[in-house]
Amino acid sequence: MQLNRHRARRRQRGSALIEIAVSYGTLVVVGILTLKAAINTSSSQAWTIKQTMSDAYLTRETALASRMPFDDITANGSLWELYPAVTTSTVVIGKMPGGNATTAALHRTRIPDSNNLVSAGGSGTVLTNPGATEAWKLQSLLVYTIGDKEYVKTRTSLRIR
Amino acid sequence: MRSKQSKKSKAGFTILEMTMALTLAMGIAAALLGLLQQQISFTRALNDFQFLRDDAPQINTLLTNIINKADNYRIYPNLASAKALTGAVRSDGRSVRLRFRNPDGTYDQAIVSFEIRSGEKQLNYYFRDKASTGWSSAPNWTISKKPTTVDFDNSTGLLLVTLIGQKGDEITYAGNPD
Numbered sequence: 001m002q003l004n005r006h007r008a009r010r011r012q013r014g015s016a017l018i019e020i021a022v023s024y025g026t027l028v029v030v031g032i033l034t035l036k037a038a039i040n041t042s043s044s045q046a047w048t049i050k051q052t053m054s055d056a057y058l059t060r061e062t063a064l065a066s067r068m069p070f071d072d073i074t075a076n077g078s079l080w081e082l083y084p085a086v087t088t089s090t091v092v093i094g095k096m097p098g099g100n101a102t103t104a105a106l107h108r109t110r111i112p113d114s115n116n117l118v119s120a121g122g123s124g125t126v127l128t129n130p131g132a133t134e135a136w137k138l139q140s141l142l143v144y145t146i147g148d149k150e151y152v153k154t155r156t157s158l159r160i161r
Numbered sequence: 162m163r164s165k166q167s168k169k170s171k172a173g174f175t176i177l178e179m180t181m182a183l184t185l186a187m188g189i190a191a192a193l194l195g196l197l198q199q200q201i202s203f204t205r206a207l208n209d210f211q212f213l214r215d216d217a218p219q220i221n222t223l224l225t226n227i228i229n230k231a232d233n234y235r236i237y238p239n240l241a242s243a244k245a246l247t248g249a250v251r252s253d254g255r256s257v258r259l260r261f262r263n264p265d266g267t268y269d270q271a272i273v274s275f276e277i278r279s280g281e282k283q284l285n286y287y288f289r290d291k292a293s294t295g296w297s298s299a300p301n302w303t304i305s306k307k308p309t310t311v312d313f314d315n316s317t318g319l320l321l322v323t324l325i326g327q328k329g330d331e332i333t334y335a336g337n338p339d
Contacts (some may be wrong), residue, residue, distance in 0.1 A: 004190075016182055017181075017185075018267055020185040020186070020189065023189050024185075024189065024192070027189060027192045027193065027194075027196070030196065030236065031192065031195070031196055031199070033205040034196060034199060034200065034203075038199065038200075042203070042206055042207075045214060048214055049213045051174065051212070052213060052214070052332065053332055059334055060319060062335070064318075067318055076287075085193040094213070094330075094332040094333065095329060095332075096213075097209035097210060097326070097329065098329055098330075099329030099330075104290070
């Protein structure tokens with residue numbers, strides 16, 4: 001009888017330690033899960049925002065390509081170099097909360113239509129292109145990274161005269 | 162005698178047991194506080210992203226729709242200048258005046274202006290149809306109260322609209338991409 005009482009007391013005393021250990025374990029698991037969820041959500045937020053920024057930057061490229069005077073497009077020192085040459089620059093596409101600038105690499109090139117006259121980069125002749133129509137594809141590629149992944153977005157504008 | 166000993170041992174915990182239990186309980190409390198702090202930081206970080214994630218794209222969509230309907234725009238340093246058609250600028254503008262051509266050849270006009278009204282920073286829209294003789298003093302519509310600065314710029318030949326949020330976050334759109 002006394003032995004049983006003694007065992008019961010020992011169980012009672014040890015149980016607090018077990019409960020606390022279980023609590024610690026649970027807390028650690030909950031903490032890790034919460035941290036993982038926070039990291040996942042933050043990453044997806046950063047991803048969304050950089051996509052928004054890159055889309056916004058490319059609206060500028062589209063607008064510029066549509067408005068640039070034709071002579072400036074085809075001139076020496078054009079913003080869009082004649083393919084396969086490419087002009088490359090680093091651009092700021094926006095700022096993250098805290099004011100850190102987000103940069104991307106911008107590549108631009110212009111591709112002549114195959115039926116342009118030879119003087120305009122094509123292989124057309126007065127027979128195939130009697131109106132001396134000139135068409136150029138202005139291509140802008142924006143390369144940016146999110147985490148360890150690299151993304152490329154491109155916009156192409158067709159200019160004809 | 163036996164019963165006295167039994168009572169004595171049941172009377173309470175030893176100092177060591179109590180210290181251990183208290184220490185562990187405090188550890189758990191500290192861990193819970195850490196979790197709470199982490200959750201608060203996380204929520205704050207999510208809120209920090211809100212301007213670029215939600216507000217800026219909405220403002221851009223609205224502005225693009227408005228500006229693309231205009232056949233003419235001009236940038237001014239403030240609302241008063243835009244109303245008076247004086248002191249047009251190409252950069253660092255806070256107001257843009259738009260002209261909409263009607264099918265009958267008349268014009269409606271609008272001003273999109275970033276300004277402080279009643280102590281609040283607002284991006285407002287003022288509209289004046291062809292029949293109106295003057296501008297209303299109150300805006301017809303508040304586009305947003307979220308940006309801390311809206312900058313209109315045409316120094317590159319494009320209308321660039323830069324939206325700056327409360328956390329120094331910034332994004333620039335082409336106001337007239339088409």
